[in-house]
Amino acid sequence: MVTRHVNFNAGPSTLPLPVLERAQREFLDYEGSGMSIIEHSHRGAVYEAVHNDAIERLTRVLQIPDTHQVLFMHGGASTQFALIPMNLRNDAGSGDYIVTGTWGQKALGEAKIVATPHVAWDQSVEGRYERLPKQDELNLRPDAPYVHLTSNNTIMGTQFFELPDTGAVPLVVDMSSDILWRPIDVSRFAMIYAGAQKNMGPSGVTVLIMRKDLIEGARKDIPKIFRYGEVAKANSLQNTIATFPVYMVRNVLAWIEEQGGLPAMERHNRAKGEAIYGAIDGSDGFYRCPVATEDRSVMNVVFRLPSEALDKKFVAEATAAGLVGLKGHRQVGGIRASIYNAMPLDGVERLVDFMHRFAQAN
Amino acid sequence: MVTRHVNFNAGPSTLPLPVLERAQREFLDYEGSGMSIIEHSHRGAVYEAVHNDAIERLTRVLQIPDTHQVLFMHGGASTQFALIPMNLRNDAGSGDYIVTGTWGQKALGEAKIVATPHVAWDQSVEGRYERLPKQDELNLRPDAPYVHLTSNNTIMGTQFFELPDTGAVPLVVDMSSDILWRPIDVSRFAMIYAGAQKNMGPSGVTVLIMRKDLIEGARKDIPKIFRYGEVAKANSLQNTIATFPVYMVRNVLAWIEEQGGLPAMERHNRAKGEAIYGAIDGSDGFYRCPVATEDRSVMNVVFRLPSEALDKKFVAEATAAGLVGLKGHRQVGGIRASIYNAMPLDGVERLVDFMHRFAQAN
Numbered sequence: 041m042v043t044r045h046v047n048f049n050a051g052p053s054t055l056p057l058p059v060l061e062r063a064q065r066e067f068l069d070y071e072g073s074g075m076s077i078i079e080h081s082h083r084g085a086v087y088e089a090v091h092n093d094a095i096e097r098l099t100r101v102l103q104i105p106d107t108h109q110v111l112f113m114h115g116g117a118s119t120q121f122a123l124i125p126m127n128l129r130n131d132a133g134s135g136d137y138i139v140t141g142t143w144g145q146k147a148l149g150e151a152k153i154v155a156t157p158h159v160a161w162d163q164s165v166e167g168r169y170e171r172l173p174k175q176d177e178l179n180l181r182p183d184a185p186y187v188h189l190t191s192n193n194t195i196m197g198t199q200f201f202e203l204p205d206t207g208a209v210p211l212v213v214d215m216s217s218d219i220l221w222r223p224i225d226v227s228r229f230a231m232i233y234a235g236a237q238k239n240m241g242p243s244g245v246t247v248l249i250m251r252k253d254l255i256e257g258a259r260k261d262i263p264k265i266f267r268y269g270e271v272a273k274a275n276s277l278q279n280t281i282a283t284f285p286v287y288m289v290r291n292v293l294a295w296i297e298e299q300g301g302l303p304a305m306e307r308h309n310r311a312k313g314e315a316i317y318g319a320i321d322g323s324d325g326f327y328r329c330p331v332a333t334e335d336r337s338v339m340n341v342v343f344r345l346p347s348e349a350l351d352k353k354f355v356a357e358a359t360a361a362g363l364v365g366l367k368g369h370r371q372v373g374g375i376r377a378s379i380y381n382a383m384p385l386d387g388v389e390r391l392v393d394f395m396h397r398f399a400q401a402n
Numbered sequence: 403m404v405t406r407h408v409n410f411n412a413g414p415s416t417l418p419l420p421v422l423e424r425a426q427r428e429f430l431d432y433e434g435s436g437m438s439i440i441e442h443s444h445r446g447a448v449y450e451a452v453h454n455d456a457i458e459r460l461t462r463v464l465q466i467p468d469t470h471q472v473l474f475m476h477g478g479a480s481t482q483f484a485l486i487p488m489n490l491r492n493d494a495g496s497g498d499y500i501v502t503g504t505w506g507q508k509a510l511g512e513a514k515i516v517a518t519p520h521v522a523w524d525q526s527v528e529g530r531y532e533r534l535p536k537q538d539e540l541n542l543r544p545d546a547p548y549v550h551l552t553s554n555n556t557i558m559g560t561q562f563f564e565l566p567d568t569g570a571v572p573l574v575v576d577m578s579s580d581i582l583w584r585p586i587d588v589s590r591f592a593m594i595y596a597g598a599q600k601n602m603g604p605s606g607v608t609v610l611i612m613r614k615d616l617i618e619g620a621r622k623d624i625p626k627i628f629r630y631g632e633v634a635k636a637n638s639l640q641n642t643i644a645t646f647p648v649y650m651v652r653n654v655l656a657w658i659e660e661q662g663g664l665p666a667m668e669r670h671n672r673a674k675g676e677a678i679y680g681a682i683d684g685s686d687g688f689y690r691c692p693v694a695t696e697d698r699s700v701m702n703v704v705f706r707l708p709s710e711a712l713d714k715k716f717v718a719e720a721t722a723a724g725l726v727g728l729k730g731h732r733q734v735g736g737i738r739a740s741i742y743n744a745m746p747l748d749g750v751e752r753l754v755d756f757m758h759r760f761a762q763a764n
Contacts, residue, residue, distance in 0.1 A: 081411045
């Protein structure tokens with residue numbers, strides 16, 4: 041019998057147990073093919089069926105319209121920080137950046153190296169980003185090649201619940217840490233991108249959902265391996281993709297469908313968020329969340345205790361109780377509970393119980 | 403009981419059965435940590451131990467000197483085709499390219515986009531590259547920033563057994579399809595790079611072995627995620643690496659050490675090569691290998707039958723007999739048997755038996 045810890049890691053992160061069990065069961069002999077899925081050629085019929093099934097399931101789950109294409113790429117979201125301006129800049133420079141935390145800062149940093157970007161918003165208080173901008177605070181250019189933002193900030197614990205209006209300017213969103221958390225209207229996005237290792241699978245593959253006209257208009261004066269147009273033309277098999285991560289993404293999508301799709305994910309995620317934020321707000325100030333109430337992430341819950349010594353004690357005792365990965369990011373300290381799709385409600389309830397007991401004892 | 407086929411795929415390719423069995427056994431609970439290795443944070447102690455163990459084992463197996471550093475990167479060898487000139491070009495352009503097949507052509511193609519390269523050798527006969535150059539055929543520049551070559555050509559079935567002398571110019575070698583096939587003197591190379599999916603593991607990670615002075619001198623005017631200097635400084639954890647592929651590479655390296663290291667791999671690989679080439683040369687011309695005898699690859703054995711119809715029949719009957727992945731690459735046709743480290747001698751013997759029976763019957 042396997043002892044399974046409750047894993048609050050920010051990514052790579054917990055995955056649905058049935059998905060792990062399926063991978064284990066199929067690992068030596070995938071569907072009677074006489075070999076592991078990881079030994080199949082990326083150009084063979086067996087892997088290609090998995091690859092296309094992943095694309096079809098993502099299209100179904102997110103209701104991706106015909107105007108958009110799904111791509112798989114290497115390199116994580118951080119590689120997209122460079123590839124987005126390389127592909128989408130115009131001759132005047134790169135896009136408008138709404139900077140709401142570390143990931144937005146990094147995206148802006150790479151854009152500065154590629155071609156001059158424009159900062160549409162970047163407000164930090166003592167190095168922290170504890171709220172998100174309102175529409176009228178954004179300094180957007182009507183002729184920008186794109187607007188970039190991060191929909192959920194894993195480190196700061198903020199999340200956009202309403203997206204800014206960018207008019208006719210293509211909206212490009214790093215959705216690494218909240219893709220698939222609830223239904224969205226994909227037609228509002230020119231490009232969504234996300235590393236797999238939070239809501240979709242293990243690390244090693246990045247999912248892009250791009251408007252076809254944006255793909256077609258992407259630059260062709262960069263190395264071929266980096267061109268969105270070439271990736272799209274090759275159905276993401278220009279070279280060997282990380283086949284195991286794509287296989288796992290397919291299996292996670294199958295699990296989401298079995299659970300009832302994104303409406304079920306949203307109910308499940310909101311229930312978990314309410315349970316933890318309820319425990320924080322009902323603790324008479326013992327636990328404090330620094331994030332503005334309306335911007336509190338339901339994927340990464342960030343909070344602090346009355347002292348750093350208590351933060352440490354909390355993490356140590358939680359770990360001993362099988363609640364792991366709760367230490368806050370080194371940039372902000374405190375506690376962080378990452379509660380992506382695969383975190384069961386039971387795991388959150390165990391954390392909430394622990395929080396009550398810890399507060400009473402301390 | 404699992405029926406395991408003999409898998410001659412060119413990559414992703416067959417992996418050692420004990421390595422697959424270990425991954426399956428450990429999949430739900432890695433070393434009692436209460437979670438799968440793919441659920442561990444890339445910044446946590448458990449994954450970091452795996453990551454560093456992979457580097458240490460590679461260093462031991464290849465006897466990598468202190469002058470060199472091991473890096474893991476995303477994107478496959480094809481991404482290096484762009485990153486090498488981006489990082490290593492000088493103000494006059496990029497390096498000298500010895501083009502011995504499709505992969506060299508692609509590397510040259512990306513270099514042309516980044517900064518003017520120089521062709522040191524490129525001979526094809528009707529689009530084929532059936533032999534490798536001799537030293538005196540190479541047109542090398544003494545002031546080139548680097549010389550690039552492909553040590554083994556998966557499509558053409560050629561392999562360098564003696565490397566060209568490039569003098570003081572750094573030698574950069576795409577060793578994707580023959581790294582770890584035998585002991586080498588790493589000090590002769592300024593940079594070795596290889597996608598994992600032939601001799602090292604599943605697809606999703608690229609291994610670089612680079613001279614430290616080359617890393618330090620690499621360009622800093624490119625996006626940070628692409629800079630060799632940044633990758634090295636972060637011990638390849640600048641962003642989230644594909645953790646499962648790295649874990650598998652570690653396990654393949656452990657298997658190589660158990661087998662007796664690279665001297666044992668070389669004996670094993672030479673025995674397999676002799677068995678298949680022996681069957682070809684002893685077939686009275688029924689099987690023909692187009693490659694010059696001294697350049698015949700012991701990783702990818704390419705041969706043809708008297709007609710395309712017989713090629714097809716051979717592949718179909720072999721597949722029915724559990725010998726899969728033998729169809730030649732679409733560029734050259736015929737048959738290709740990829741016999742990397744993980745291909746057991748028994749698998750090659752089964753192929754040789756089949757070749758005898760097929761030649762007699764046809």
